[in-house]
Amino acid sequence: MKTPEEKKHELDLRYLRMARIWAENSYCERRKVGALIVKDKMIISDGYNGTPAGFENVCEDENHLTKPYVLHAEANAITKIARSGNNSEGATLYVTDAPCIECSKLIIQSGIKRVFYARQYRLTDGIDLLQRAGIEVHYLPLDTPTEEL
Numbered sequence: 001m002k003t004p005e006e007k008k009h010e011l012d013l014r015y016l017r018m019a020r021i022w023a024e025n026s027y028c029e030r031r032k033v034g035a036l037i038v039k040d041k042m043i044i045s046d047g048y049n050g051t052p053a054g055f056e057n058v059c060e061d062e063n064h065l066t067k068p069y070v071l072h073a074e075a076n077a078i079t080k081i082a083r084s085g086n087n088s089e090g091a092t093l094y095v096t097d098a099p100c101i102e103c104s105k106l107i108i109q110s111g112i113k114r115v116f117y118a119r120q121y122r123l124t125d126g127i128d129l130l131q132r133a134g135i136e137v138h139y140l141p142l143d144t145p146t147e148e149l
């Protein structure tokens with residue numbers, strides 16, 4: 001059975017699932033995060049966590065800690081738009097994991113108006129900041145099997 005919330009967000013859940021599939025592109029070992037930016041029902045950007053263009057495709061150092069220059073999926077998706085002819089004003093971000101505070105600043109400044117995420121993070125300062133900026137934030141866990149939606 002679909003809950004009213006699930007029915008209302010059927011399409012959003014589908015985009016979130018696509019973001020989760022996109023996360024598989026990440027070569028980071030500690031955590032794979034995927035993001036999609038959708039505007040006017042078109043996917044205008046995508047991203048996953050990883051090192052900047054031209055750097056080695058390794059996210060962790062010899063101590064298995066994430067390198068400081070690894071970009072988060074949201075930052076990759078947002079900066080990809082900066083190099084395109086598109087813009088993210090009024091767009092929706094779908095991201096597998098709750099945005100951190102650094103990405104939340106970028107989300108606010110990029111004009112994104114809605115954020116959907118599927119996995120909570122231990123820190124909530126990013127989500128708090130988004131809400132403070134008046135951005136619509138939805139937590140939609142992806143536990144529901146596809147055939148039930």
Ligand SMILES: [Zn+2]
Nearest residue numbers: 072099100103
């Ligand atoms: Zn982040």
